[in-house]
Amino acid sequence: MTTRTTLKLLGSTTLALITGLTPAMAQMTSIGPGEGELSIVAWAGYIERGETDKAFDWVTKFEAASGCKVSVKTANTSDEMVALMNEGGFDLVTASGDASLRLIAGGRVQEINKDLIPSWSTIDPRLQDAGWHMVDGKHYGVPYMWGPNVLMYNTEVFKEPPTSWNVVFEKMDLPDGKSNEGRVQAYDGPIHVADAAQYLMFHKPELGITSPYELNEDQYKAALDLLRVQRTLTSRYWHDAFIQIDDFKNEGVVASGSWPFQVNLLKADNQPIASTIPQEGATGWADTTMMHVDSKHPNCAYMWFEHQLSSNLQSDLSVWFGANPAVPAACTDGRGMQTAEGCTANGLDDFDKIKFWTTPVSNCSQGEGACVPYYRWVSDYIGVIGGR
Amino acid sequence: MSPAPAILPERGLADRLTALFWRHPRLLLAVLLTPPLLWLGVVYLGSLAALLLQSFYSIDEFSGVVKEEFTLKTYGELFRAQNMDIIIRTLLMSAVVTVGCAILAFPIAYYAARFARGKWKAIFYLGVMLPLWSSYLVKVYAWKLILAKEGIVTWAADGMGLVPVLDAVLSIPGIGGNSLSTSYIGTFLVFVYIWLPYMILPMQAALERVPTSMLEASADLGASRSQTFRTVIFPLAMPGIIAGSIFTFSLTMGDYIIPQIVGNSSRFIGLAVYQLQGTAGNTPLAAAFAVVPIVVMLVYLWVAKRKGAFDAL
Numbered sequence: 196m197t198t199r200t201t202l203k204l205l206g207s208t209t210l211a212l213i214t215g216l217t218p219a220m221a222q223m224t225s226i227g228p229g230e231g232e233l234s235i236v237a238w239a240g241y242i243e244r245g246e247t248d249k250a251f252d253w254v255t256k257f258e259a260a261s262g263c264k265v266s267v268k269t270a271n272t273s274d275e276m277v278a279l280m281n282e283g284g285f286d287l288v289t290a291s292g293d294a295s296l297r298l299i300a301g302g303r304v305q306e307i308n309k310d311l312i313p314s315w316s317t318i319d320p321r322l323q324d325a326g327w328h329m330v331d332g333k334h335y336g337v338p339y340m341w342g343p344n345v346l347m348y349n350t351e352v353f354k355e356p357p358t359s360w361n362v363v364f365e366k367m368d369l370p371d372g373k374s375n376e377g378r379v380q381a382y383d384g385p386i387h388v389a390d391a392a393q394y395l396m397f398h399k400p401e402l403g404i405t406s407p408y409e410l411n412e413d414q415y416k417a418a419l420d421l422l423r424v425q426r427t428l429t430s431r432y433w434h435d436a437f438i439q440i441d442d443f444k445n446e447g448v449v450a451s452g453s454w455p456f457q458v459n460l461l462k463a464d465n466q467p468i469a470s471t472i473p474q475e476g477a478t479g480w481a482d483t484t485m486m487h488v489d490s491k492h493p494n495c496a497y498m499w500f501e502h503q504l505s506s507n508l509q510s511d512l513s514v515w516f517g518a519n520p521a522v523p524a525a526c527t528d529g530r531g532m533q534t535a536e537g538c539t540a541n542g543l544d545d546f547d548k549i550k551f552w553t554t555p556v557s558n559c560s561q562g563e564g565a566c567v568p569y570y571r572w573v574s575d576y577i578g579v580i581g582g583r
Numbered sequence: 584m585s586p587a588p589a590i591l592p593e594r595g596l597a598d599r600l601t602a603l604f605w606r607h608p609r610l611l612l613a614v615l616l617t618p619p620l621l622w623l624g625v626v627y628l629g630s631l632a633a634l635l636l637q638s639f640y641s642i643d644e645f646s647g648v649v650k651e652e653f654t655l656k657t658y659g660e661l662f663r664a665q666n667m668d669i670i671i672r673t674l675l676m677s678a679v680v681t682v683g684c685a686i687l688a689f690p691i692a693y694y695a696a697r698f699a700r701g702k703w704k705a706i707f708y709l710g711v712m713l714p715l716w717s718s719y720l721v722k723v724y725a726w727k728l729i730l731a732k733e734g735i736v737t738w739a740a741d742g743m744g745l746v747p748v749l750d751a752v753l754s755i756p757g758i759g760g761n762s763l764s765t766s767y768i769g770t771f772l773v774f775v776y777i778w779l780p781y782m783i784l785p786m787q788a789a790l791e792r793v794p795t796s797m798l799e800a801s802a803d804l805g806a807s808r809s810q811t812f813r814t815v816i817f818p819l820a821m822p823g824i825i826a827g828s829i830f831t832f833s834l835t836m837g838d839y840i841i842p843q844i845v846g847n848s849s850r851f852i853g854l855a856v857y858q859l860q861g862t863a864g865n866t867p868l869a870a871a872f873a874v875v876p877i878v879v880m881l882v883y884l885w886v887a888k889r890k891g892a893f894d895a896l
Contacts, residue, residue, distance in 0.1 A: 278860075301643075377761025383848060430765035432848040445731040446762060578665030581672070581849045 222306040223493055230492040233263040233499055236279045236288040238482070239436050240456050240516055241340070242267045250532070251515045253508035261502070263495035271434050272384045273552070274573070280304070286490040287499060289339050291480040292327035293386050293552040293569075299328075299335050304485040307334045311497050314504035317522045321546060327553060328483040336483035337500045340509075342518035343477040343542045343549050344382075344390070345470035347453035347461075349443070356471040360394050362450045364425055369449065376428050380442065380451035383434035383580070385572040386552055389478050390452060391418040391425070393550055397475040407478065407550050409559035415567040422579045432580060436460075443468065455517020455541065472545060479542075479549035507531035519543045631877075638870035649866055657867040661875070666855075670875055673852040676767070677835040680774040684782040684831045685824055687775065692783050692823075696790035711780050719777070723844050726773045730845065732762035760847055770846040774835050781830035789823020790816070825887045832883065836876045852876060 235242055242265065245252030254265050268285065270276045273294035280288050280303045290298055298304045309315045315323075318338050328336040348357055352371045361367065363379040381387055392407035395417055404414050431446070433439035436457050442448045443461060453470065461468040484503060486496050502508065509520035510531025519541050520526060526538035542549070559566035593599055604611040640649050641656045660666060695707045714722065729735045740749045753759040753766060760766025793816055801811040839853030850858070852872055860869035887893070 274858075377765070430761035430847055438844070441727070445728060445733045446764065447732040574660075574663065574665060577850060577855075578668070581665050581668045583665050583668060 222308045223311060223497060224308065226311055226497045227494045229261045229263045229495045229498060231262055231264060231495070232266070233287065233492050233495040234266045234268065234285045235499075236268045236270055236276055236285050238289055239269050239271070241289050241482075241512070243512070243515060248515075251511055253502075253506060253511055256506065257499065257502045261495060261498045263492065263498060265499075271436075273386065274384065277301075277303075280487060283487065283489055285487055286492050286496045287487070288485050289482045290336065290485050291482050291552045292325075293554045295327045295336060295483050295485060296330070296554045296556075297569075298485060299330050303488055304335050305488045305490070307336060307486065307500070309334055309337075312337065312500045312504065314501055314522070317504060317524055319521055319523050322481065322521050325481065325483075325551075327481060327551065328485070336485035337503065338521035339482040339484045339503060340512060340516065340518045340521060341479060341481035341546075341549075341551070342455060342516070343472055343479040343545065344452050345455055345458065345477065346473055347443075347451055347458050347468060347470045349449035350467040350469050352449045356469065357450065357473060359473050360390070360452075360475050363428070363452065364391065364394055364421055366424065366428060375450070377430045378447055378449045379425075379428050380431065380433050380439065380448050381422075381425055381429050382452055383432035385569070385576040386478075387452070388415075388418050388422065388572050388576060389550065389552070389555075391421045393478060394475050395421060405560070408553040408555045409561060409566045410555070411561055411565050412567065415571075419575060419579060422576070426579055426582060456515075459515070459517050472542060472548065476548040476550065477545075479551050481551045509533075513538065513541060517541050634870050634873055637866050638874055640867040640870075642865050642867055657871045660868055661871050666872075669850045669852060669855050669872075672849060673836055674879065676771065676774070676851065677832045680771060680778065680835045681782075681828045681831045683771065683775045684779050685786075685828065688779060688782040688786050688827065689820075689824075692786035692790055695783075696787045711783050714776075715780055720840065722777065723773060723841055726769075726776065727764050727844050730763035730769045730772070732764070734762075734764065736763055764845050765847050767846065770842055773841050773845050774838070777841065778831045778834050781834065782824075782827035785826040785830070786820065786823040789820045789826070793819045822891050822893075825890055826893075829880075829883065829887060833876065833880050836879065 240247075242254060243251045244254035244265070258264055268279060270279060273291050276288055276290055276294045277297050279285060280290075280298055281301065288294075288298070288304075290304075295304075315337075322338040322341070324334075325338070328334060328338070346357060346360060346363070348362075352369055354370060362369065362375055363381060367375055369375050369378070382390070388410075389407035392404055392410055392414065395402055395414070396404040396407060399417065402414050402417055404410065410418060431442065433442065433451065433453075436454065439448075439451065439453065440457055440461055443451075443457075444464075444466065455470065458468060458470040484500065486493070490496055504522055507530050509522045509525035510533040512518065513520045513525065514532045514537060519538055520533065523538075523543070525531065526533050526543065527535050555566060555569045555572060557564045557566050557568040593602070637649075638657055639653050639655070640651050641654045643650055661670070691711075695704065695711075699707050731737075737746075737749065740746050749763075752768065753761070753763070755768075758767040758771075760768070763769040763772070797815055797819075798811060801815045806814065837853050839851070839857040842849070842851045842854050843857075852875060856869045856872045859865040859872065
């Protein structure tokens with residue numbers, strides 16, 4: 196062995212040691228034994244261990260098989276998820292499309308080696324290379340769940356399902372003859388501007404909106420004007436799922452954009468509640484499990500990636516949350532409680548009607564700097580809620 | 584056998600330490616003062632300094648990552664219309680809550696200071712303090728249900744035929760709303776309920792210090808009851824009122840839970856800080872917002888000091 200090869204060997208061993216010590220520097224190439232812990236930032240109801248309802252548990256078995264104790268930090272909005280990941284100390288996050296690109300741009304999540312995830316090929320082909328987790332040909336996450344933002348309504352007021360989102364955007368009389376003022380709600384997150392834009396896309400084609408997440412100044416202004424009308428109808432905005440549930444029970448709220456999660460909980464409580472996707476279509480979320488760049492438990496994280504695709508999680512979570520599995524086979528192969536009819540009811544066939552949450556950026560398909568970027572959505576939406 | 588020496592030999596470490604401290608009294612002082620000073624200096628003022636520092640940073644508006652470069656841009660953002668709204672809304676609410684607390688607290692404190700005796704005094708203290716012992720969150724959620732559209736207040740108004748009165752109150756532009764729990768009136772009521780004890784206690788302490796002889800002198804000189812109140816009791820109770828108002832004003836200004844649960848979703852400073860820091864990841868703007876109450880309170884305390892609110896401390 197020449198001195199040179201010895202040096203090279205030494206060098207690469209050192210490098211391997213360094214990379215071994217700081218796995219964040221490069222994507223993983225193999226999975227070792229679990230580190231005993233895994234912390235996940237997730238939406239409410241996403242990680243269930245049978246404590247809310249015994250029948251819904253997709254954590255206990257994972258913990259037993261992998262030895263990784265799962266801890267969950269619940270986040271209410273995408274902004275909160277980004278903030279938590281910026282703070283650090285977590286391994287995984289179930290990020291929606293309006294958070295994932297920001298996490299990638301901020302260098303907070305690491306590239307995923309999909310060869311280490313045996314069940315990757317079972318993922319819905321429409322999600323495998325989706326633009327909200329793949330940048331420059333690199334994958335930064337594993338698809339988790341997707342679903343629509345439905346219109347939740349009170350069946351005692353609406354004998355027929357409302358056919359348009361106008362019940363929450365325009366002042367009008369509801370089928371029970373009383374005005375909708377003070378009886379509707381809206382989501383307390385800036386991404387709700389997109390719902391207004393989607394409504395305008397249908398009703399004011401002259402604005403020329405092609406995507407609710409790519410708005411030029413005029414289109415954006417029209418959306419804000421619509422939201423100002425909505426402010427006069429809305430007595431409180433919701434961002435905590437359980438406060439919204441309480442408002443539907445005690446505050447006389449009868450219609451609001453919502454998640455199937457609240458609809459299912461209210462139905463389970465025998466409340467007169469149902470949901471629909473009106474003619475304008477709906478915005479929706481497609482969530483991706485992403486791994487923090489400084490994750491302390493990368494092996495557990497990769498084991499979770501495989502678990503989320505291959506276990507009962509996809510099937511049972513889609514029943515629990517009223518969402519659709521990223522692995523379509525989970526609807527039919529009996530690994531959990533979900534059925535083909537159930538997936539259809541959750542909107543599996545409406546994939547094309549749904550505009551998935553994406554972070555608005557200024558360089559969009561309308562041109563460089565043509566669109567209004569997200570930070571303005573944030574400050575302007577605070578203004579709209581403040582009555583400005 | 585020699586006589587015992589006047590100075591006993593040292594018997595161990597404790598003796599040596601005692602001798603050391605006796606010879607150098609300042610050393611003892613330093614040893615005793617260092618822990619609290621460290622706490623005050625590092626933990627308390629240090630975190631405040633870190634906060635101030637953050638407010639001079641700015642945020643990369645797409646990725647939400649803080650740029651650690653000195654800039655005044657973040658303070659400039661405070662002057663945007665929607666942020667000024669938040670500041671003015673908070674200051675107005677704090678002021679109104681303080682006045683509301685003062686008006687409600689005065690008769691209670693006056694009774695406790697002048698008339699309650701023995702057992703009744705104890706019951707009074709218990710009554711005032713009791714709400715402070717139960718969970719803050721539970722109380723606020725309870726108020727959300729009490730004030731809800733289908734809650735107790737509406738039910739009671741319905742039973743007494745007072746619904747038109749309730750509707751009239753709720754239709755006041757600006758502060759009304761769809762129900763008490765979604766209006767500024769509701770937020771005000773809950774704030775007053777939560778902070779009232781902090782007003783009553785210092786006010787009572789001030790009223791107890793008003794000498795009875797002065798009231799008798801006032802009566803002897805022919806002052807009517809209202810004259811006595813205006814020229815003797817009220818000015819002498821003023822330091823207590825100001826001390827109480829410092830509590831209610833600053834507590835309202837910093838609270839972020841009540842406006843989140845009761846109210847119409849409009850932001851208050853505390854809520855804005857909570858959301859900007861926790862939800863939007865905009866720590867610099869959150870820090871800039873957090874500086875506002877500090878500045879306001881410094882001015883407030885300066886005025887209060889000039890009015891003699893701290894003379895009795």
